[in-house]
Amino acid sequence: MESIKRPLDGVKVVELATFIAAPSCTRYLADLGAEVIKVESPAGDNLRYTAINEGRPTGDLENTSFDCDNANKKGICLNIKTPEGREVLEKLIAESDIFVTNVRHKSLVRDGLDYDSLKVKYPKLVMGYVTGYGENGPDKDLPGFDFTAFFARGGILGTLMDKDAVPMLTIPGFGDHPVGLYLANGILAALYRARETGKGDKVTVSLFHSAIWAIAIMLQGAQYGMDATRYPMSRKDIANPLTVVHKTKDGRWIQFAAPAYNLMYNRFVTALGREDLVDDPRYFPQANLQNNLHEFYDMLVAQVATKTLDEWCDIFKKADIPYAIAQTWDELLQDEQAWAANCFYKMHYPTGNDRTLVRPPILFQDTPLPEYKRGPYLGEQTEEILASLGYTEEQIQAMMAAGAAQHPAPKEH
Structure with missing residues (x-):
C-alpha cells in the first residue's frame, strides 16, 4: 500500500x-511533514x-x-557567534523554504538575519517572526512574554x-500556542x-495583537460605554447571567451557555425546575432583565445549589441546553471525549514513565495522525546535519573541538 504523503513533505x-x-x-x-531543523546555542x-x-x-x-512544542x-x-557556526546557519537557511525566529530585531540586524538582508540572497524565502508587541511603535523593542x-x-x-x-492566575503557553498557529x-x-510566484515574504505575529484579537468582540463593544462592557465587573452585573458559571450542591462549578438569551430563556428556566418563570416579564425578554439582574442572579445561585453536579448534567443533557463541567486538569487528562477526539498521545520515556502529551488541535481526514516523536536532545542531530551539508568527518570534529558546534549528552534527572 502506497504511503500517504503529508501536506508539507519536501x-x-x-x-x-x-x-x-x-x-x-x-x-x-x-507534524505536517516538513523537515524542521531546530538551531540551538x-x-x-x-x-x-x-x-x-x-x-x-x-x-x-x-x-x-x-x-509539546518541539516534537518531530x-x-x-x-x-x-563563531565564523564556522554562522556559516553553517547560513547554509541551512540557503537550503530552506521557511525560516522562523523570535530573536529580537536589533540582534537579527546585527547578525544579518533580518528579512531585508535575507531576501536579497534568498528571494523565495518565507520568514516567520514572533514578537511581543509588533514591529512598529514606541514599545516594539520591549521583551515580550504571554504573561x-x-x-x-x-x-x-x-x-x-x-x-x-484578584486577576486570574496566568499559565505559560496560554497566549503562545495561539500565536504559533x-x-x-x-x-x-x-x-x-x-x-x-518565486517571491517570499515575512509573516509577523505578536502576542499583543493576538490578545487584542481574542477579546475583539467585547473590546469593540466597549467604545459604546454601556455597563455590559465595563469589565472588570461583578458577576451579578453580567448582562446575561445564563453565560455565568454557577456552584452546585456538591461544591462543583457548572458553566452554562445561552448567549441567545431570548431564544433559550423559557427552555432554560424550565430545565431549572422554575416553570413558573416562563415568559415572566421581569426577566423576559432580555431588555426587561437588565433592571432585575441581581434578583435573577440570586435566583440562579439558589436554584443551582439545590442539586448535585451529576443531577444537573443529566437534566441539561436531556434538555439539549449547552453546559459544561468546570474541569480540573486531572479530570481533563482522563476525559473520554478528549481521548476519542485525538487530543492526547501517550509517550513512553527512557525514565520508564508513560506521560500524556497534547496534540495540536488541527486534524485531517485523509492524512493520518503524525507520529509523536519527542523533541531532540540538545544538538542531537548535529553531526548528521553537518554531514548533509557536505562537511567531512574531519571538518565536523574540528568544529566540535573549536566549540562552533556541539553534541552534548542529554542531561539525566
Whole structure:
C-alpha cells in the first residue's frame, strides 16, 4: 500500500527560536511533514530548564514541556557567534523554504538575519517572526512574554475577573500556542505564493495583537460605554447571567451557555425546575432583565445549589441546553471525549514513565495522525546535519573541538 504523503513533505524549515510561541509553530509544520531543523546555542532553548514551573522532573530524558512544542524536529547545536557556526546557519537557511525566529530585531540586524538582508540572497524565502508587541511603535523593542504582552497589556488580566477578586492566575503557553498557529497560518499562505510566484515574504505575529484579537468582540463593544462592557465587573452585573458559571450542591462549578438569551430563556428556566418563570416579564425578554439582574442572579445561585453536579448534567443533557463541567486538569487528562477526539498521545520515556502529551488541535481526514516523536536532545542531530551539508568527518570534529558546534549528552534527572 502506497504511503500517504503529508501536506508539507519536501518542505524545509530552519528554526532559530526559544520558549513556546515560535517553536510551537514549527512543531505544527513538522507534524505536517516538513523537515524542521531546530538551531540551538550551546546554552540550549530556555524551555529545557523550566521544570519547576511545570512540576516535572529536571533533565532531558522526560521533558514533556519541550516535547509539546518541539516534537518531530531535528536538532543542531551551533555557536553562531563563531565564523564556522554562522556559516553553517547560513547554509541551512540557503537550503530552506521557511525560516522562523523570535530573536529580537536589533540582534537579527546585527547578525544579518533580518528579512531585508535575507531576501536579497534568498528571494523565495518565507520568514516567520514572533514578537511581543509588533514591529512598529514606541514599545516594539520591549521583551515580550504571554504573561506580559498577551495577558496583561493585551486586556485580559485587567478585565476578565470579578471586580471584587484578584486577576486570574496566568499559565505559560496560554497566549503562545495561539500565536504559533496564527504564524503557521500566515506562513502557509506565504509559502503558497512563493511556490507560485518565486517571491517570499515575512509573516509577523505578536502576542499583543493576538490578545487584542481574542477579546475583539467585547473590546469593540466597549467604545459604546454601556455597563455590559465595563469589565472588570461583578458577576451579578453580567448582562446575561445564563453565560455565568454557577456552584452546585456538591461544591462543583457548572458553566452554562445561552448567549441567545431570548431564544433559550423559557427552555432554560424550565430545565431549572422554575416553570413558573416562563415568559415572566421581569426577566423576559432580555431588555426587561437588565433592571432585575441581581434578583435573577440570586435566583440562579439558589436554584443551582439545590442539586448535585451529576443531577444537573443529566437534566441539561436531556434538555439539549449547552453546559459544561468546570474541569480540573486531572479530570481533563482522563476525559473520554478528549481521548476519542485525538487530543492526547501517550509517550513512553527512557525514565520508564508513560506521560500524556497534547496534540495540536488541527486534524485531517485523509492524512493520518503524525507520529509523536519527542523533541531532540540538545544538538542531537548535529553531526548528521553537518554531514548533509557536505562537511567531512574531519571538518565536523574540528568544529566540535573549536566549540562552533556541539553534541552534548542529554542531561539525566
